[in-house]
Amino acid sequence: QVQLQESGPGLVKPSETLSLTCSVSGGSISTYYWTWIRQSPGKGLEWIGYIYYSGSTNYNPSLKSRVTISLDTSKNHFSLKLGSVTAADTAVYYCAAVLAGYCSGGACYRGIDYWGQGTLVTVSS
Amino acid sequence: DIQMTQSPSSLSASVGDRVTITCRASQRISNYLNWYQQKPGTAPKVLIYTASSLQSGVPSRFSGSGSGTDFTLTISSLQPEDFATYYCQQTYTTPWSFGQGTKLEIK
Numbered sequence: 001q002v003q004l005q006e007s008g009p010g011l012v013k014p015s016e017t018l019s020l021t022c023s024v025s026g027g028s029i030s031t032y033y034w035t036w037i038r039q040s041p042g043k044g045l046e047w048i049g050y051i052y053y054s055g056s057t058n059y060n061p062s063l064k065s066r067v068t069i070s071l072d073t074s075k076n077h078f079s080l081k082l083g084s085v086t087a088a089d090t091a092v093y094y095c096a097a098v099l100a101g102y103c104s105g106g107a108c109y110r111g112i113d114y115w116g117q118g119t120l121v122t123v124s125s
Numbered sequence: 126d127i128q129m130t131q132s133p134s135s136l137s138a139s140v141g142d143r144v145t146i147t148c149r150a151s152q153r154i155s156n157y158l159n160w161y162q163q164k165p166g167t168a169p170k171v172l173i174y175t176a177s178s179l180q181s182g183v184p185s186r187f188s189g190s191g192s193g194t195d196f197t198l199t200i201s202s203l204q205p206e207d208f209a210t211y212y213c214q215q216t217y218t219t220p221w222s223f224g225q226g227t228k229l230e231i232k
Contacts, residue, residue, distance in 0.1 A: 045169070045212060045223040060220040061126075094168055098216075106219035109175050111159030115168035 002027035004095050004116035012089075012123050018082040022095030022116060025076065029053050032097040034071060034078040035112065040091035050098070051078060058106055085123045092118040127151050127215050131224035137232040142203045146227045148196045148213035157217035160189055160198045163226075164209045172211075173198065203229075 008020035022034070036048040049059035051069045059067050068081040082089060097114040128151040138144050148158065156176035161169035171180050173189035176196055186201040200207055208231050213224040 044225050045214075047219075047221040047223075058219050062220070096168075106216075106221075107157060108216040109157065111161065111171040111174040111180075111214060111216065112169070113171060113180075115170075118168055 002032070002097050002114040004097065004114055006093060006095050006116045006119040008119065008121070010120060010122060012085055012121060013125050014086055014123055015084055018080070018085050018089060018093075018121055018123070020080045020093055020095070020119065020121070021077050022079070023077045024097075027097065027114075029071070029073050029076065031100060032114075033100050033103060033108070034069070035096040035098055036069060036080045037094045037096055037112070038091040039094065039118070040088075042088075043091075046091075048080065048082075052100060087123050090121065090123045092120050094118045126220055127154065127218065127222050129213055129215055129222050129224040131211075131213055131227050133227060134225065135228040135230065137230050138203055139232045140203050140205060144200045144203055144229065146198045146211055146213075146229075148191075148198070148224050150194045150196075150215055150217075153193045154215045154217035156192045157215055158189070158191065158196045159214045159216060160187075161212045161214065162207075162209045163212065169212060205231075 003025045005023045012018045030053040033050040035050040051057045051071050066083045071078045095116040096112045102110040130149045158176045160173040163169040177189045188199050210226045210228045
C-alpha cells in the first residue's frame with residue numbers, strides 16, 4: 001500500500017516559484033508514474049505531469065514552460081517546481097501514483113490508485 | 126487536448142434510488158476512462174477504471190459502461206455514504222483530463 005504525503009509552503013508570492021515535495025512510503029519507486037495534480041474552484045482537477053524512475057517526464061503543455069518534476073530515489077521522494085506563479089495557480093496540490101505497468105507512454109489502462117491528502121497553496125503578496 | 130464533459134453538473138436523489146451520470150469525450154478514447162468519487166476535504170478515490178472495471182474494495186452497486194466517446198457511471202441503489210462529487214477522467218493520451226464533476230446531493 002503506497003502512502004504519499006505532500007509538504008511545502010502554503011503561501012507563495014506572485015512571480016516566485018512554488019516548490020512542493022511528496023514523500024513516498026510503501027511502494028517501489030520503479031513501479032509507478034509519480035504524478036502531480038491540482039484542484040481549484042475555477043479550473044477543477046488539472047493534471048500537471050508525471051515522472052518515471054527512468055527520469056522521463058511528461059508535462060501538461062499548458063504549464064510546461066513553468067514546470068519541473070524531479071525524483072530523488074535515495075530519499076524516496078519526488079518534487080514539483082512551478083515558476084512565475086500568479087493568483088491563478090492557487091489550488092490544492094495533490095501528489096499521486098499510477099501503476100506504470102498498465103501504461104504505454106501516456107496511455108494508461110488504470111486510473112490514479114494512490115493520492116496524497118493534498119496541500120493548499122495560495123499565491124498572494 | 127481532449128475535453129471531458131459530464132452531465133448533469135448536479136443531481137438530487139434519495140437513498141435507494143438508481144442514479145446515472147454521463148461523461149462525453151471530445152474525441153474517441155477507446156475505454157481509457159476512469160471514474161472517481163470525492164468527498165469534501167479529501168482526495169478523489171478511484172471507483173472504476175478502463176470504463177467498466179471495478180476497483181478493488183469498491184461496492185458492487187457501482188458500475189461503469191461505454192466506449193469511444195460516451196460513458197456512464199451507474200449507482201444501482203444509493204447509500205448515504207454515496208453523496209459526494211463524481212469525476213470522469215481520460216488516460217488515453219496526455220494531457221490527461223477530467224470532467225468538471227457531478228455533485229450528488231440528498232433530496
